[in-house]
Amino acid sequence: MKAVAAFGPDPEDLRDVDLPLPLAGPHDLVVEVRAVSVNPVDFKQRSRVAASDEPRVLGFDGAGIVRQVGSEVNLFSPGDEVWYAGDVTRPGTNSAYHVVDERIVGNKPSNLGFAEAASLPLTAITAWEALLDRLLVGPGERGTLLVIGGAGGVGSIMIQLARALTELTVIATASRAESREWATRMGAQHVIDHGRPLAEQVRDIFSGGVDRVFSAYTQGREADIAEVLRPQGRLALIDAPQPFDLLAFKPKSISVHWEYMFTRSSYHTPDMIAQHDLLDNVAALVDAGRIRHTMVKKLVGINADNLRQAHQEVAEGRTIGKIVISRD
Incomplete structure (x- = not known):
């Protein structure tokens, strides 16, 4: 063959x-x-x-x-x-x-x-497992979700699944005009600039931050993500940042989960x-x-x-x- x-x-x-x-x-x-x-x-x-x-x-x-x-x-x-x-x-x-x-x-x-x-398939499995198994979102659940990398393969499905299965309000990050438009088409209610600090942009939408974050691009963003998450929030990531400052999440008791669909x-x-x-x-x-x-x-x-x-x-x-x- x-x-x-x-x-x-x-x-x-x-x-x-x-x-x-x-x-x-x-x-x-x-x-x-x-x-x-x-x-x-x-x-x-x-x-x-x-x-x-x-x-x-x-x-x-x-x-x-x-x-x-x-x-x-x-x-x-x-x-x-x-x-x-x-x-x-x-x-x-x-x-x-x-x-x-x-x-x-x-x-x-x-x-x-x-x-x-x-x-x-790969992106759907990854997004489904990250949303339901790692972030522990239940069907119909309300709250807020930040999707870092909203125009990528997994981000595109994460937005759609969150909108189809839950009542979460979804904020996506994107950098270019075409990727912002794509994230909006996928169902994100808000889109912020991927190239700027995230916490200050999220606070303009939700002053108290968000309940959960899904990240496809985590490298160097640990402090920013920790700031944007509410105390006892949850982070699911799919990349392999090196180094990774896990201690940034300790003061708020944020739980950190990797998703690997294999x-x-x-x-x-x-x-x-x-x-x-x-x-x-x-x-x-x-x-x-x-x-x-x-x-x-x-x-x-x-x-x-x-x-x-x-x-x-x-x-x-x-x-x-x-x-x-x-x-x-």
Whole structure:
């Protein structure tokens, strides 16, 4: 089968290859991949591939059609249309066929094509887990949420989920006119300047600060975030700031939580199937018109040239929404 593998850490090290067809394990699906999207984790994982390593197939978002099922599969059948974000410990979706555990796969929204659907799984899982599992927001809950990075892939879905599932008032950060407009389209009631200190801008909206913060860009913002959060507030972050001033949050007893959507699949946690359930829940929200896809650019052909281009654009950190690569 055709695939794209990383032979080293640079975008130029992505090359077209031919690989054997994958085989399904007991809980696995073999999926004919129809579309993928590119996330920061793709180029971060690529940067760790040394020239002396075995070539690695990347890709952590996919939408396609189930072609084979393992002996213990009970959630899907051949012919089902699915979407998922894969498992960082296994080969990725940048291939014609891909093997994935059924417990982290959902039924694709019926009103989206494969390309549009591929823009959502990783960011939807990340945002859902951050909002409900880390920030402990309950359905219909009121309060205030600051989303740092409101025009990015995860921020775009975090805003939408908060508006669809809760009564939270959402403030998003954005830096450019087009990213401010995008965050507003996603549902943010207020948008503030990502490039200026956040606390003073938030106080102009809510004098007492906010209850919760979700951050995709935390580096150097610890004191600002601690100032903007109310006492006993909660912070969920997805980046890896180095260094990280955890003590900034102690005086207000702020709880700090990392969200990493590959935790369940990497460690085969007992609740691994929760990702299947939440993807089906998100699909229902999409089909009901309450969540929109975040594809802003589509490239045709899952090949090395297109993946190099997408990796470079995402790595620049100025993309809005998601770049998707479809088979045709």
